[in-house]
Structures are given as structure tokens and as C-alpha cells.
Amino acid sequence: MEDFLKLDDQLSKDELKLRDSINKWVYADVIPSMPDAFEQSVFPKEIIPRLSSAGILGIKLPKEYGGRAMKDVAYGLACQELEKADSAIRSFVSIQNSLCMFPIFKYGTEEIKQKFLPKMTKGECLSFFGLTEESGGSDPSNLQTTAKKVSGGWELNGNKKWIGISPIADIGIIWAQTDHGIRGFIVEKNFEGFEAKDIPQRMSLRIAKVGEVKLNKVFVPDSHFLPGTEKGISAALSCLNEARYGIAWGAVGAATDCFDRTLAYLKDRELFGKSAASFQLIQKELADMFTEINKTQAFNLQMGRLKEKGECPPVMISMAKMNACKNALDISRRCRDLLGANGISLEYHVIRHMLNLESVYTYEGTDNIHHLIVGQYLTGHKAFC
Ligand SMILES: Cc1cc2nc3c(=O)[nH]c(=O)nc-3n(C[C@H](O)[C@H](O)[C@H](O)COP(=O)(O)OP(=O)(O)OC[C@H]3O[C@@H](n4cnc5c(N)ncnc54)[C@H](O)[C@@H]3O)c2cc1C
Incomplete structure (x- = not known):
């Protein structure tokens, strides 16, 4: 998708390089095998060495533990590009980085960090x-x-x-x-x-x-x-906070892939003797989706920069997770519809994203739970129970 809001101007050379190299790899080598992997429910273990050599496993860890010492926006961009392939690939990276390496690094002894972290960054320990x-x-x-x-x-x-x-x-x-x-x-x-x-x-x-x-x-x-x-539980929640941050970026990646495929499809599709992309109702759908994707990308980037400065509270991450997942799921469902019958085929990728996003919407705090976190922030009332 084009960089409509010129967000690339706010990315460093290293961040752009990382994002573009993952994007190239994902579209050339990963996505082609995703429909079969999804249908057969097979985890593509062969991608793990590549995730490691690209520095994605342990991307934020200090170099002494095998990490890349990169920052939050770089991690977010990696999640965004990986989820263009499949939410499961980004989920694997979120689990390894945010939910497992993060607590070992933050809460473990030096002995246990040395024992596990270098192997985890190499993908030798899942x-x-x-x-x-x-x-x-x-x-x-x-x-x-x-x-x-x-x-x-x-x-x-x-x-x-x-x-x-x-x-x-x-x-x-x-x-x-x-x-x-x-x-x-x-x-x-x-x-x-x-x-x-x-x-x-x-x-x-x-x-x-x-x-x-x-x-x-x-x-x-x-x-x-x-x-x-x-x-106590706040230690577990701190891990979820890290993972939710990556999910917000990942979900918009899946939405972008759905949108790009659907726009290209509609431009090619002829209905009633003209391009499907020329119909007003279809253009309204496209304009809505394009707007939501741009807003979400801008939100994520701003959140990432604040996180890098230590100025991103958990409620902001809840809002980002809630916003990105709701929009991505909605966009994937709309794209599924716009592809007509082809929308239900794995060949067109959209239904796979749509089905995956049902999980992404639910895990790491459901949409309701994140609404309640934001609601508590706004009102001071805890409405969970
Ligand atoms: C594919 C997948 C992978 C997962 N991976 C992991 C993992 O690696 N590790 C892990 O620990 N967990 C994992 N989970 C679990 C996930 O985090 C939970 O499913 C999620 O937190 C919701 O919990 P639940 O399924 O028990 O639903 P419930 O908590 O039973 O919620 C059911 C419904 O009730 C709503 N609800 C709940 N409480 C309230 C309330 N107070 N007010 C209003 N509405 C409420 C929810 O929003 C939801 O709509 C995974 C889940 C999935 C689907």
C-alpha cells in the first residue's frame, strides 16, 4: 500500500532497511506456501533460521544475549510485515520475543538468562x-x-x-x-x-x-x-503488554495485505460491463478501509516512538490493540465480501487472514477487556466485575 501519510519520513534508514527486507522475503518466499500450510495445519519450521539471521528473534535484547538491541518501532515494523504472511508467523515471533525472552530477561537470574536467551535468539530453543x-x-x-x-x-x-x-x-x-x-x-x-x-x-x-x-x-x-x-500477576501482565504492542502492528499488516489484494482484484474485475472498482458503493468500502489502515499505522508509529521514550502507558497499548484488531478484522471481512465467491478460497489469502484475525481479536485480552481498560482510565471506575 502506498505511504499516503508519508510515515516513512519518520523512520530511520535502519528501520526502513529492516522493514523492506522482511517485506521482500515474506512476499517472495513465505506467502506462497501459506495456503497449503494453513490447510494442512503445518508450522513452517524452515522459516526459523531466517527469522533468526534477520535478527527478529531477540530483536530488542542486548547483544550480550544474542540480541540486536533494536528499538520498539523496529520490532513493530517486523511484526507488521510478518503478519502480511500469516498471523501465526507473527504470533510465533510475539511469543518467542515478548512473552518468553522478555520475562526471562526481565525477571530471571543471570544464570538462566545465559542458559536460554542465546539459544532462543538462534531459534534453537522454542x-x-x-x-x-x-x-x-x-x-x-x-x-x-x-x-x-x-x-x-x-x-x-x-x-x-x-x-x-x-x-x-x-x-x-x-x-x-x-x-x-x-x-x-x-x-x-x-x-x-x-x-x-x-x-x-x-x-x-x-x-x-x-x-x-x-x-x-x-x-x-x-x-x-x-x-x-x-x-505477582503484574509481572505476567507486563509480558502481555509487550506482546499486545506487537499485535497492534501485526494486525494492521494483515489488514494491509487484504486491502492490497482486494484493490488489485477489483481493478481487474469486470461487472455489468465495467470495472468493479468504478462502482460508488465499492469505492466507499475502499475509501473507508484505506482511511482506517492509515489511521492505525499513524497511531502505531506514534505509540512506538512514545514507548521508545518510556512514555507509553499500558492503557495506550490496550487502545492500540483494540483499535488495530477491530479494524483489521472488519477490513478482512469486508475484503472477503468484495472478492465474492473467490473470497472464500485460500488461493486469494483473504479468508485465511480473516479466520486468523478472529483469534488475534480474542487473545491477549479480548476487545471487551481492552474497552474496560480504556473505560477505567477515562472514568476511574473498574468495570471488570
Ligand atoms: C489461537 C489462540 C492462541 C492463544 N495463545 C495463548 C498463549 O500462548 N498463552 C496464553 O496464556 N493464552 C493464550 N490464548 C488464550 C487467550 O488469551 C484467551 O482465550 C483470552 O484471554 C480470552 O479468554 P477465554 O477464551 O477464557 O474467554 P473468556 O474470558 O471466557 O471471555 C469470553 C467472552 O466474555 C467476555 N468477557 C470476559 N470478561 C468480561 C467482563 N468482565 N466484562 C465484559 N465482558 C467480558 C470476553 O470479552 C469474551 O467475549 C490463546 C487463545 C487463542 C484463541
């Missing part, structure tokens, strides 16, 4: 973030998984549901109730009593492996406890 349970993802404080202190470590018991990447991950961050509130622990896939199974029959994010995690008397050594999570 990870998951285990917070949600059957009891309700919108109310994570109510989680039932327990961690009991035992000699030399902790014993974990419980079940997690809807956990991205868990069936193929090497390690996971598990959030569990202790005698002193909710804390984070690193669990390795070969720990006895640990099991992660793919949830079948999913019609969204089919490329990602999203699973159910069972923890049956899993012994986790003291070294794998994240001591900085003494802040």
Missing part, C-alpha cells in the same frame, strides 16, 4: 507462555495451577489451555499460584509429568500449534524459578 486456563483467560488472577515449594525446587500441578506453540516448544513460562501469589517458572519439555498436546479442529491460526498443557507433579528446580516475578 518457547511458550502458559497463563490461560479453562477457568477463563480474561481473569488470569483466578488461575488454578499451583507451585508448591519442595526441597531444591517446586512442584507444579495444573492445566493450561490455548497455549500457542506449546506442542512444538522446548521450554515454557508457566504462571502458577504459590503461597506468596502468582509467580513465573520455566518448564522444560522433558521434565517428568509435563505434556503438551495440539488442540485439533481449530479453524483459526491453523499454522501455529496451539495446545493444551498438563502439569502433573512436575518438579521444577530452583534455578528455573523467575525471582523477579515477585510482583
Whole structure:
């Protein structure tokens, strides 16, 4: 899509280079295999080395841990371009970066950082973030998984549901109730009593492996406890905040891909003896979608620059996640309609984005939850319960 608002003028040379190189790679090498991967529900592991060599895994981490020490806007741009391919690819990157490397870096001991972070940036150690349970993802404080202190470590018991990447991950961050509130622990896939199974029959994010995690008397050594999570649920929420930031950028990437494809399609499509793009109602749809995409991109960039300065509160990220997901889902549905019957075919990509965006709209805080966060900011009243 053209840079209508001239936002590129506000990006550095390094940011433009990163964005354009990911974009080129995504359209040349990733997108062509997405329809089959989606239909067959296969995660394309072959892209992991490329994500690593492009510096996307650990993009914000300091170089001493294998990271690229880049900033928030660079991370956002990477998310935006990756989600043009598929929300599952961006989700994988969000989980690895924001939900797993971030808490290990922020809340882990130096020993545990050295043990896992360099391998994670190389894509040699895949990870998951285990917070949600059957009891309700919108109310994570109510989680039932327990961690009991035992000699030399902790014993974990419980079940997690809807956990991205868990069936193929090497390690996971598990959030569990202790005698002193909710804390984070690193669990390795070969720990006895640990099991992660793919949830079948999913019609969204089919490329990602999203699973159910069972923890049956899993012994986790003291070294794998994240001591900085003494802040309780707010430590888990700080990870979600990082991920939601990337989701806001990613969702507009998916919307842009839908829009570009639909505009090109309509210009080519002849109906009633003329171009479909010449009809007034169709132009209204296009103008609305183009406007929303431009507004969302501008919002994201401003948020990113504020985040880089430490001036982006969580409520701003909630607003961005809410805005980008609502618009992206709406745009994907409108594009699906404008493509007519072709809109339901994976060949045209739009329905895949649309189905994926149903998950993106729900995970990491539903649309309702983000409205309530913004509502609380505006009114001072907490309306969650
Ligand atoms: C594909 C996918 C991948 C995921 N990956 C992960 C992951 O990697 N790790 C992880 O921990 N979780 C993950 N999740 C879980 C996700 O974060 C939760 O599904 C989400 O938080 C919603 O929780 P829930 O499904 O239990 O819905 P519920 O909390 O039961 O919500 C159901 C409905 O009620 C509404 N609602 C809830 N509370 C209120 C309220 N107080 N006021 C008004 N409305 C309300 C919600 O907005 C929603 O519409 C994933 C989910 C999906 C679909």
C-alpha cells in the first residue's frame, strides 16, 4: 500500500532497511506456501533460521544475549510485515520475543538468562507462555495451577489451555499460584509429568500449534524459578503488554495485505460491463478501509516512538490493540465480501487472514477487556466485575 501519510519520513534508514527486507522475503518466499500450510495445519519450521539471521528473534535484547538491541518501532515494523504472511508467523515471533525472552530477561537470574536467551535468539530453543486456563483467560488472577515449594525446587500441578506453540516448544513460562501469589517458572519439555498436546479442529491460526498443557507433579528446580516475578500477576501482565504492542502492528499488516489484494482484484474485475472498482458503493468500502489502515499505522508509529521514550502507558497499548484488531478484522471481512465467491478460497489469502484475525481479536485480552481498560482510565471506575 502506498505511504499516503508519508510515515516513512519518520523512520530511520535502519528501520526502513529492516522493514523492506522482511517485506521482500515474506512476499517472495513465505506467502506462497501459506495456503497449503494453513490447510494442512503445518508450522513452517524452515522459516526459523531466517527469522533468526534477520535478527527478529531477540530483536530488542542486548547483544550480550544474542540480541540486536533494536528499538520498539523496529520490532513493530517486523511484526507488521510478518503478519502480511500469516498471523501465526507473527504470533510465533510475539511469543518467542515478548512473552518468553522478555520475562526471562526481565525477571530471571543471570544464570538462566545465559542458559536460554542465546539459544532462543538462534531459534534453537522454542518457547511458550502458559497463563490461560479453562477457568477463563480474561481473569488470569483466578488461575488454578499451583507451585508448591519442595526441597531444591517446586512442584507444579495444573492445566493450561490455548497455549500457542506449546506442542512444538522446548521450554515454557508457566504462571502458577504459590503461597506468596502468582509467580513465573520455566518448564522444560522433558521434565517428568509435563505434556503438551495440539488442540485439533481449530479453524483459526491453523499454522501455529496451539495446545493444551498438563502439569502433573512436575518438579521444577530452583534455578528455573523467575525471582523477579515477585510482583505477582503484574509481572505476567507486563509480558502481555509487550506482546499486545506487537499485535497492534501485526494486525494492521494483515489488514494491509487484504486491502492490497482486494484493490488489485477489483481493478481487474469486470461487472455489468465495467470495472468493479468504478462502482460508488465499492469505492466507499475502499475509501473507508484505506482511511482506517492509515489511521492505525499513524497511531502505531506514534505509540512506538512514545514507548521508545518510556512514555507509553499500558492503557495506550490496550487502545492500540483494540483499535488495530477491530479494524483489521472488519477490513478482512469486508475484503472477503468484495472478492465474492473467490473470497472464500485460500488461493486469494483473504479468508485465511480473516479466520486468523478472529483469534488475534480474542487473545491477549479480548476487545471487551481492552474497552474496560480504556473505560477505567477515562472514568476511574473498574468495570471488570
Ligand atoms: C489461537 C489462540 C492462541 C492463544 N495463545 C495463548 C498463549 O500462548 N498463552 C496464553 O496464556 N493464552 C493464550 N490464548 C488464550 C487467550 O488469551 C484467551 O482465550 C483470552 O484471554 C480470552 O479468554 P477465554 O477464551 O477464557 O474467554 P473468556 O474470558 O471466557 O471471555 C469470553 C467472552 O466474555 C467476555 N468477557 C470476559 N470478561 C468480561 C467482563 N468482565 N466484562 C465484559 N465482558 C467480558 C470476553 O470479552 C469474551 O467475549 C490463546 C487463545 C487463542 C484463541
